[in-house]
Amino acid sequence: MATDDPGNRRPSPLSLSSSFRQGLMSDQISEEQEAESQSHVVAVSLVDSTPLLWRMQDLRAVRGQGLVGALVGSLARVPRQNGRMGRPLQLLQEEQRLLGEQGAIAMATRKQVSEERRSLVFESFDSYRSYEEQTVLALEDKKSSLLRAMTTPTPHTESKHVALRGHLETLDHHFTFPRSGLAVQLSTARAGLTYCPEDRVYLQADRSPRGPVSPQSEAKYQVFRDLRGRGFYLTSAGKFGGDFLVYPGDPLRFHSHFIAICLSLDESMCLLDVLTVARLGSNVKKTVLLCSATPEGGVVYTSLQWSGMV
Amino acid sequence: IDRCTPKKQPTNWIQQHPVYQGMKSLEVGDSAQIHAAFLVYMDLSEARHWNKVSYMKSPELEVVLLEGRELEGGPVQTVLPLPVHQNVNHRSLRRVLDRGFPLLLCAVGSDSTLVYQRMTDGLVTPDPPVGPFQDVDRRHQRKRRQQD
Numbered sequence: 001m002a003t004d005d006p007g008n009r010r011p012s013p014l015s016l017s018s019s020f021r022q023g024l025m026s027d028q029i030s031e032e033q034e035a036e037s038q039s040h041v042v043a044v045s046l047v048d049s050t051p052l053l054w055r056m057q058d059l060r061a062v063r064g065q066g067l068v069g070a071l072v073g074s075l076a077r078v079p080r081q082n083g084r085m086g087r088p089l090q091l092l093q094e095e096q097r098l099l100g101e102q103g104a105i106a107m108a109t110r111k112q113v114s115e116e117r118r119s120l121v122f123e124s125f126d127s128y129r130s131y132e133e134q135t136v137l138a139l140e141d142k143k144s145s146l147l148r149a150m151t152t153p154t155p156h157t158e159s160k161h162v163a164l165r166g167h168l169e170t171l172d173h174h175f176t177f178p179r180s181g182l183a184v185q186l187s188t189a190r191a192g193l194t195y196c197p198e199d200r201v202y203l204q205a206d207r208s209p210r211g212p213v214s215p216q217s218e219a220k221y222q223v224f225r226d227l228r229g230r231g232f233y234l235t236s237a238g239k240f241g242g243d244f245l246v247y248p249g250d251p252l253r254f255h256s257h258f259i260a261i262c263l264s265l266d267e268s269m270c271l272l273d274v275l276t277v278a279r280l281g282s283n284v285k286k287t288v289l290l291c292s293a294t295p296e297g298g299v300v301y302t303s304l305q306w307s308g309m310v
Numbered sequence: 311i312d313r314c315t316p317k318k319q320p321t322n323w324i325q326q327h328p329v330y331q332g333m334k335s336l337e338v339g340d341s342a343q344i345h346a347a348f349l350v351y352m353d354l355s356e357a358r359h360w361n362k363v364s365y366m367k368s369p370e371l372e373v374v375l376l377e378g379r380e381l382e383g384g385p386v387q388t389v390l391p392l393p394v395h396q397n398v399n400h401r402s403l404r405r406v407l408d409r410g411f412p413l414l415l416c417a418v419g420s421d422s423t424l425v426y427q428r429m430t431d432g433l434v435t436p437d438p439p440v441g442p443f444q445d446v447d448r449r450h451q452r453k454r455r456q457q458d
Contacts, residue, residue, distance in 0.1 A: 248435075257435050265401040271394050271417050278427050287436045292400045302403060303434035307414055307426035309358070 041106050042099065045088070051096040052088035059089050065104075066228060067095045068235050068251055092236060093217065094224035135177040143171060220244075220262045222293035227260070234260070241280060246289065258289040258303075265292045265300075274304070282306035324348060329365070333374050336367040342393045346418035347374040350391040353424055354378060370405045377411070389414045394425075407431050 042058040044051045053059055053069070062069060069092065071085035078084065091099075099105040146168045150161055213221075220243055227234055233247040235256075242259035245251075259281055263269065281288040281304065288304040324330055330348045338344060347365065354360040354376065363378035376389040390406050392398060394417040407413050413429040 246433075258433065263400055265404070266399050268397040268399050270397055271392055274398065274415070275394070275417055275425060275427070281436075285436050285439055287434050289433060290400055290403075300400075300404060301431070301433055302400065302407065303428075303430045303432065305428045305430070305434060305436070307428045309414075309426040 041104050043106050044091070044096065044099075051091040051093075053091065054088045056087075059087065061104075062089070062091075062095075062099070063250075065099075066231070066233055067091070067098070068233055069095060070235070092224075092234075094221050094234075097221055098225060098228065131177075131179070131182060134182060138177045138181070139171065139175050142175065143168060146171070215264065216262075219264055219293050222297075223260060223262045223291040223299055226299040227291075240284065240286070241277060242288070243291075245286075256286060258287050260289045260291050262291050262293075265294070278304045278306065333365055336365075336374055338367055338372055338374055340373065343373050343391070343396070346393045346416075347376060347391040349418055349422055350389060350416045350424060351376055354389065368406065371402050375406065385412065387412050387414055389416055391416045391418055393417075394419050403429060404431075 040057070040061040042053055042061055043055060045054060046052070052072075053062060059069075069089040071087065072090045073086040073088050074082075075084060075086040096105065146164055150164045150168075224234060224244065227244070227246055233249065233251055234244045235247070235251060237243055237245040237259055240259045243262045244260040245256040246258035246260050247254050247256045259277070261277065277288050290302040290304060291299055293299050324345075327348070329351055330344070333344050333347055333351075336344075351363055351365060355363045355378075358380075361379040361382045361384065363376055365374055365376050367373075368375045373390070373392070376391065377386060378389065379386055388406060388409055388411045390403075390413060392415070403413075403415075407429065415427045415429050417425045417427070419425075
């Protein structure tokens with residue numbers, strides 16, 4: 001019976017032996033960090049039911065506990081690509097639940113915002129530049145554009161210039177800056193990264209109640225918790241037709257060893273599907289892992305590999 | 311052409327084979343599975359020249375199981391032959407694994423194609439990719455991208 005334990009990590013083919021040694025050293029450092037991050041409570045923002053992390057210290061803490069998540073934000077400097085993503089970090093449902101069970105997660109509840117408070121919130125948005133300041137600036141902008149229109153040589157008639165000059169002279173009296181034209185700076189970065197209460201209240205989505213846990217998601221969670229407890233890192237495996245990809249260490253340093261497929265012990269699968277998934281696994285040099293939660297609370301694993309018999 | 315002589319029926323050698331008849335006597339109740347088991351038996355014993363192949367009934371599963379050694383003195387392995395369109399669940403696979411021997415699952419197609427898969431309890435690390443490894447430089451990456 002062969003078991004895979006994180007002590008027998010194989011480096012990815014692209015790493016050299018020196019970086020492997022460095023990796024071992026950084027393992028020691030990360031253990032200290034892991035102890036620190038155990039006590040850290042991360043702040044989760046919910047968009048519908050999707051859990052997101054915004055703050056750097058939260059991302060670091062969560063990674064220190066062996067939870068990988070997925071970056072889903074676009075980077076301001078390189079927006080039109082998805083090779084490199086930025087914050088926020090989206091957590092798997094299983095990761096969120098695991099953090100919740102450890103008491104390491106805090107979800108700010110949306111309080112009932114009173115009308116008075118709402119107006120206070122909108123008042124605070126004037127912090128960028130007050131209405132008066134913006135009125136003055138807008139008036140100056142309008143004057144300079146009118147001047148520009150008057151002084152540029154165009155084939156317009158003289159009467160147009162006269163009209164423009166007249167307009168300019170009366171501008172000071174007639175100019176009104178509509179409130180809808182007010183420029184407002186909404187600090188989305190601040191809202192996510194700190195507990196700035198006014199901004200968070202405005203940007204937070206309604207927290208939807210978590211529905212009843214289906215037996216499939218319960219089974220998936222049992223497998224996730226068991227494998228995480230054994231020291232493996234797990235990410236979602238949609239690209240490989242499975243439930244989780246199982247890494248012996250941090251995904252930045254290793255290739256995954258297993259494609260985990262979670263099913264119940266009595267769930268019936270067509271043999272053709274077993275062959276499909278085994279073939280896929282052998283093509284990408286990963287072992288397919290059939291995982292089932294037992295009624296006693298443990299998880300049984302069956303490794304599925306190509307036999308080598310042609 | 312003599313049309314009066316009735317065409318001689320080809321002998322069904324499978325049904326007359328002693329091993330097949332032995333499997334039938336196990337009274338598993340699934341003739342498709344017995345046929346699959348027989349084909350795997352013949353493949354292991356005659357084509358792959360396994361050292362010893364025997365068949366028995368699995369009490370919990372109502373199927374014919376095969377057991378054998380690939381080489382003389384080698385480890386005993388269990389072989390579970392199943393028609394490819396049959397369903398299987400994890401619990402029955404675990405029961406066969408409980409016998410304590412490494413398990414080979416064999417899927418038998420309707421055209422008698424045989425596909426063997428190894429099933430093991432626990433987490434078996436896959437074999438690492440074979441070297442030598444070369445870092446691809448930018449030119450090759452660009453070329454590969456053009457080919458895609």
